Amino acid sequence: MSPVDSRAAPFVFSVFLSLLAASPAVAQTVSKVDPRALAMGGGYVAVADGYAALQWNPAGLWVSGRKEAGLMLGSLSLEVGRWVESLRVAGGFSDELTNADASATLMSGSSGLTDERTFGIYVTSVRFGASFQQITYADEIASFIDGSVHIDTAALRTREYQVSAAHPLMQGRLVLGGSAKLVQAQGRLDGVSLDSLEGADLAAGKLLGLAHSGSVTSEDTVFGIDLGLLFMASSMLRIGAVVKNFNAPELDSSTEITPTNEGQFRLPRQVRVGGMFLPHPQFSLTLDLDLVAGVFVHGARERRELGGGIQWSGDRVALRGGLLFDLKAIERRPMYTFGFGLSGETLRADLAGRWNPGRNGFGWIGSLAAEF
Numbered sequence: 001m002s003p004v005d006s007r008a009a010p011f012v013f014s015v016f017l018s019l020l021a022a023s024p025a026v027a028q029t030v031s032k033v034d035p036r037a038l039a040m041g042g043g044y045v046a047v048a049d050g051y052a053a054l055q056w057n058p059a060g061l062w063v064s065g066r067k068e069a070g071l072m073l074g075s076l077s078l079e080v081g082r083w084v085e086s087l088r089v090a091g092g093f094s095d096e097l098t099n100a101d102a103s104a105t106l107m108s109g110s111s112g113l114t115d116e117r118t119f120g121i122y123v124t125s126v127r128f129g130a131s132f133q134q135i136t137y138a139d140e141i142a143s144f145i146d147g148s149v150h151i152d153t154a155a156l157r158t159r160e161y162q163v164s165a166a167h168p169l170m171q172g173r174l175v176l177g178g179s180a181k182l183v184q185a186q187g188r189l190d191g192v193s194l195d196s197l198e199g200a201d202l203a204a205g206k207l208l209g210l211a212h213s214g215s216v217t218s219e220d221t222v223f224g225i226d227l228g229l230l231f232m233a234s235s236m237l238r239i240g241a242v243v244k245n246f247n248a249p250e251l252d253s254s255t256e257i258t259p260t261n262e263g264q265f266r267l268p269r270q271v272r273v274g275g276m277f278l279p280h281p282q283f284s285l286t287l288d289l290d291l292v293a294g295v296f297v298h299g300a301r302e303r304r305e306l307g308g309g310i311q312w313s314g315d316r317v318a319l320r321g322g323l324l325f326d327l328k329a330i331e332r333r334p335m336y337t338f339g340f341g342l343s344g345e346t347l348r349a350d351l352a353g354r355w356n357p358g359r360n361g362f363g364w365i366g367s368l369a370a371e372f
Helices: 004-021 035-039 052-056 058-064 085-088 099-107 204-212
Strands: 069-079 113-124 128-145 150-167 174-193 215-232 237-244 271-281 283-290 305-313 318-324 335-343 347-355 363-371
Touching: 035 069, 035 099, 035 305, 035 318, 035 347, 035 363, 052 058, 052 113, 052 128, 052 150, 058 150, 058 174, 058 215, 069 085, 069 204, 085 099, 085 113, 085 128, 085 150, 085 204, 085 271, 085 318, 099 128, 113 204, 113 237, 128 204, 150 204, 150 215, 174 204, 318 347
Parallel strands: none
Antiparallel strands: 069 113, 069 363, 113 128, 128 150, 150 174, 174 215, 215 237, 237 271, 271 283, 283 305, 305 318, 318 335, 335 347, 347 363
């Protein structure tokens, strides 16, 4: 690399990071739409290639150098803190926790129940890609109204039609990427008093059903922009950054919004940086960090993630594992992630899971891709 190129890389990266610094404080973590990414603890911004680049970092389209098509399906639910059990204690249906511990959990604002359901179809070439994906987020927290526990629910379903492109600079050591997407979004809000529920209703699946069946309060079609960057620092180190929903579009509301914008849905600006280290051709280590924390609807629980993992790749089999931390959770216990991949001449299948011991926190994502 020439001296000019050596000076250009830090300059381009600093300009990109200055855009990140200009991001508002309302954001959320990048969706785990890819089993390889989930299995490695979400450490994938510097790794993503092929169809995974469409979700994680559009600059990664340049990395794989292959054409492929794929589909993906997954469901991820997570209990943060012993939220469900705390509701049962507060409702008089359990004594597994003390009243003080249950109250502290429900009042913290850093506990709750979340759900993410995904489906996607993707086609990519060396520099370009297109996709359709539907992602549904649900979030539930507790609040206190007139001394009684109230369960607040929110759900946001997006259908995204996306085209992406990547362009290499500096002989391919620096790659810039971008995506333009048309998003059909629908937001639902609701709430229910704990006093109106029976003990059998206080299970994770039934509680999440409240969020998915809430009243439609926002429905809109908006335009979104994603930006990505990859820097090949050496043959062993790669650094990446991504800003999703750079323009942070807000959804029109079909109901009156309070002066504090409580309940206002938006496609949050998501900001993430990461790195990949290759100590051996068959081994890779990754680490990602959300630069800001936030939510997809005002009033919901904030999230900010730190995660990473390891991958071993053989001729036909890949094994992956990782750890994922929510830095905004009431307790920073790790979530364990794991998965594997099988590949043939043209087909590749990947499956991943996430497990949070002692919580309602198991989830999975699977994908099938064909190279052509």
